[in-house]
Amino acid sequence: MSTVTTIDQQFYKASLPPITLELVELTSLTAESVSNLIATLGEGTRLGIAASYGKKCVLDALAFSTETRVLLIVMSGDKKGANRQKRILRNELLCKTSLEKHGFFMERVAAALYLDLGLFIRSAFDITSDEDTRGSMAAYKTVLGRVRTLDLRALRKTFAERRFDRSKPDLFALRAWACYIGVQGLLNKLGAIDTSIRELEWMCKCVRDADRLDSLKPHCTKNDISPEVSVTKGGLGLKSTRFKTRIRQSEDQHLRFKTDRGKFKGRAKDVSGKSVEVVLKTKFSATAKIEYVVTVGKEGLTIAEISRASLVLGAFEGAGALLSSPFVRKIFFPDYPLHTLKWPKSPKTQPKINFTYRPLNASQRKAVEKCLSNEEEDRHVIIVGPPGTGKTTVIAAAVHSKVAERGSNTVWVIAKSNVAVKNVAEKLVDSGFLDFKLLVSKDFHFDWHEHLYEVIVKNTIQSGQFQKSIVDNETLLKGARVILCTISMLSGNKVMNCGFTTLVPVQTVIVDEASQIEAGDYLPILAKYKKTLRKMVFIGDDKQLAPYGQEDIPELRSVFEWSHLRDNEVFLNTQYRMPTTIGSFISRRVYSSKLHTKHTIHTQTCCRFVDVSNGEETKKGLSWVVCTAISKHESITYAENPCPVQNEGEIKAAIRIAKQYIQEGKKFKIITPYDAQRNAIENALKTADLTWENTVFNVDSFQGNEEDHIVVSVVRTSSPGFMTNMRRTNVMLSRCKKSMVILTHRLFLQKKGVAKTLVGQFAKEHVPKTGWVTLEDLVLRRWQAV
CATH class of the missing domain: 3.40.50.300 (P-loop containing nucleotide triphosphate hydrolases)
Known part of the structure; x- marks a missing residue:
């Protein structure tokens, strides 16, 4: 069964003929539906094509367009059993060399067709091959042309999401229509894609891996900013305080502000280091207090990501730069x-x-x-x-x-x-x-x-x-x-x-x-x-x-x-690096006893476990609460930090140890597996007027680093979370040169599922020799290590 409706283009302010949209499930695709599409080509030989991707970047919809008609095929039902329909798709559209298919990110389309449907594509052309702008709104504006008459708001709305929304099939259909209407003037720059090549399986995996990595980027990020805000004629002057969550200048992203005077939207006009100039749509009161700033919209492709995609696209187009590299053959093709x-x-x-x-x-x-x-x-x-x-x-x-x-x-x-x-x-x-x-x-x-x-x-x-x-x-x-x-x-x-x-x-x-x-x-x-x-x-x-x-x-x-x-x-x-007791444990449990240790510190007390019995993991972080709400409002998915947890008891214990280390002139670092905890400890150090810069780190950013004394905040008290990842816990436990203090919960480490983790095993072996340290020991300085 198929449904036929009429939609209007939304990009150009000028009036253009209406577009007929036919929506059909793959399992119901007929030759007649394809013929109705081809009939609207007239003397033309090209089609616009757009693809939508669902979970794990698997193809979930495909659209073909002429100037006046779009055929939208939804990949639901038994795709494996739709052999007759796939033959129609292959013979009448995808592999028909007399029909040129033009679209954005055609290496993704080609890979999805092969990996998800077992289909090839020929005479296909990518219309966003410019490495400087690929994947950005600038690229879409260039392809569509007529910038003065473009409705940029409609353009952003149409290309903001890669997933197919059944409630808004017109938006997805217009992506394919844009690829048809916008290709004029670009034809002499394009190279044809043909996926009937020997290395197709490997190339498609390269595309899908990169695609899935890109899909992990957050659609919503809470920005850390300084409380000092200046109001300018054009909007606001802000200052980012953390590099990882800094405000970026991007046409593909916008900012949402929550203040005690209401909510505002804006865009970063100019970014120079930490300083940001923001343009607002409405006036901002100089006395308003900002509660949070959130960036909405996924970060664009990096230079390296664009370069990688362009090389794979070039290989699809027959360019030999990638597949003729001897190192590519040696690394990726064992046979x-x-x-x-x-x-x-x-x-x-x-x-x-x-x-x-x-x-x-x-x-x-x-x-x-x-x-x-x-x-x-x-x-x-x-x-x-x-x-x-x-x-x-x-x-x-x-x-x-x-x-x-x-x-x-x-x-x-x-x-x-x-x-x-x-x-x-x-x-x-x-x-x-x-x-x-x-x-x-x-x-x-x-x-x-x-x-x-x-x-x-x-x-x-x-x-x-x-x-x-x-x-x-x-x-x-x-x-x-x-x-x-x-x-x-x-x-x-x-x-x-x-x-x-x-x-x-x-x-x-x-x-x-x-x-x-x-x-x-x-x-x-x-x-x-x-x-x-x-x-x-x-x-x-x-x-x-x-x-x-x-x-x-x-x-x-x-x-x-x-x-x-x-x-x-x-x-x-x-x-x-590590004192003998720690190095020997890591060698036995991680490196099959092949790692030898040479160190001057052999005492067991170089590492102490602190029982933070009043500590409890809690889901925290304004970013989680705010971004989830905004994500629902903006109809986008949220993926910044799937588990923003903190532990207030461990924060207080870490500050206590930090204060003592600073008094004693010791070099130390505090590391933790969660950003929410890292931020909270750093803010607590600031509040206590203690050294905070380059003091607290996420485990993932501390590999390759070391310090004399390390304080570890485990955070978890109910479920093991990151602790099930041996590689991350290996990094966490192997950073100290003289001593390590591990802040955790005694009863938690003794739980059945936790005791088998690397941290649990270390506690089981080490604590009987040293005993647990309590918060009271911290206060009375009865916990001393090296």
């Missing part, structure tokens, strides 16, 4: 005949270890030798480094030795986060190596994190300093042959367009914390630099943090989880 690969030439001489900063143990020496090797079997190297085993020392030794060798050897050291890259840079300075440059984005550096770069300020080039002239950028580099940056920066086009990769060719790439990087994130680097890239070194630990999103998308993998890449791995087997 590919490797002897046929054409690699960039490597020096014939084997560099020797040249590192006098500190002695290397046997496993470290073996790892550095692998990093320096020019042998064919060492084109890629996997180095597994448990906590405290000197991963950054290995990197420093490899860089020292590589650059000391004669010739034009160049090294790029990359990581997922700016902080991880910064840590490597500081290790290079500590080891006496100064001939490097660190590239960092202005957004991260200016007004937010300059203090992190004080030790390496002379080696730092922030993106705002990049010059258009390659000669000017050569002056910035000052002859450096070693460059450090994030994987995102190297994946984008800016470092290439500014000439950095010409001046310092991408020959050897060392990836720190590589276990946190999903393998598909390397695609832009492997494709763009395939003519120069000789060697990849992946350093990390698959027993620590996994790639972002793996808990929701188990199919995501780092290179450490590709078995054929680990045949030649090196395991760093000695840790120097």
Whole structure:
């Protein structure tokens, strides 16, 4: 059965003919429905196409459009049994080469058709291939043209959601119509997509993985702002106080304000560091008190995400940049005949270890030798480094030795986060190596994190300093042959367009914390630099943090989880960070007793469990309450933080310990697995007038870091939550160099499901030797550790 209605276009202010919309279930699709659509083409040969995606990004609706008719097919019912209908779809629309299909994000459409329906598509064209604007409102405006006559509000409403809403089929139908009507003038720029290729399965997985990761981005984010607000003629002057929740300048997002005088809407007009200028639709009283500010609308694609999608799209279109990369074949295609690969030439001489900063143990020496090797079997190297085993020392030794060798050897050291890259840079300075440059984005550096770069300020080039002239950028580099940056920066086009990769060719790439990087994130680097890239070194630990999103998308993998890449791995087997009692436990429970410990502290009291018996986990966080309400109002899904929990008792205990540590002049950090708890502890430190900057961290942002004394706030008292994740708890328990205090609830840790977790096992082994510490012990200072 099908339903036929009439709708009107909403984009252009000028009057255009009405559009006939036919809605049909896939299982009820007939050749007649397709014929009725094709009949409205006249002499034309193109169709607009739009796809909608549901849970796990599976295709849930597909629409085809001419100027006056839209056929909307809903993927409900038994899709596997709809063989006759799928044949109609394939033969009359998707694979009919005389019909051109034009749409947005056509690599997503092609992947969904294959993965969810087992169908191919030919003569398909993507109309948003511009890497600078892909996926933004600017791209939709460019495609539709006639900007002066466009109704931008209708445009945002139509493209705001990717899911098909049965109550609003007209909005989804208009996406397909926009792809038909807006393609004029773009035809000479397009390349045809044909999915009848050998590597289709792998390419579709790349698309779906990236798609599902994008779907995890929050649609609603509570922004942390300073209470000081200035009222301007145009609106408001605000100041963000936390980088993770900062207000961004985006045409695809808007701001909602709750004040004691009512609610307001606005958009960020200009963002410079922490300072934000907001344009409001209504006047704002200077005496109004802001209760909260929330960003509504998902953050757009990053430069790295756009680059990755564009490369896969290019492969669908027949471009060879991606599939002709020898590293792509070596990493992602285990059965590919490797002897046929054409690699960039490597020096014939084997560099020797040249590192006098500190002695290397046997496993470290073996790892550095692998990093320096020019042998064919060492084109890629996997180095597994448990906590405290000197991963950054290995990197420093490899860089020292590589650059000391004669010739034009160049090294790029990359990581997922700016902080991880910064840590490597500081290790290079500590080891006496100064001939490097660190590239960092202005957004991260200016007004937010300059203090992190004080030790390496002379080696730092922030993106705002990049010059258009390659000669000017050569002056910035000052002859450096070693460059450090994030994987995102190297994946984008800016470092290439500014000439950095010409001046310092991408020959050897060392990836720190590589276990946190999903393998598909390397695609832009492997494709763009395939003519120069000789060697990849992946350093990390698959027993620590996994790639972002793996808990929701188990199919995501780092290179450490590709078995054929680990045949030649090196395991760093000695840790120097954790006191013996902690290191020995981690070795037994996580690393099958293969991890040895060398440390001067052997006492059991270096770690104490504090029984915060009055502590109780509570669902907290204004973000959860406010954003859930706004999400319902805005008809969007909310995914910022699925479990914003706090524990007031542990907050008070943490402040008490912090005050004592500060009085004693101890270096310490407080870590916790939940952002709501992190925020609450930081605010409590501010209220108590105690040192709060760079004091409290989420576990996920603290991998690769360490401190003399660590205070852990477990938070949980009713369900184990994060504690069931061994990788996260391994990170949490392995950060201290001298002592660790674990704030938790005694009875909770003894529960059946909790006792089996890593924290529960540690308490079961450790507490009988040391006893529990109470809040009274804290007050009376009877809890002392190291």
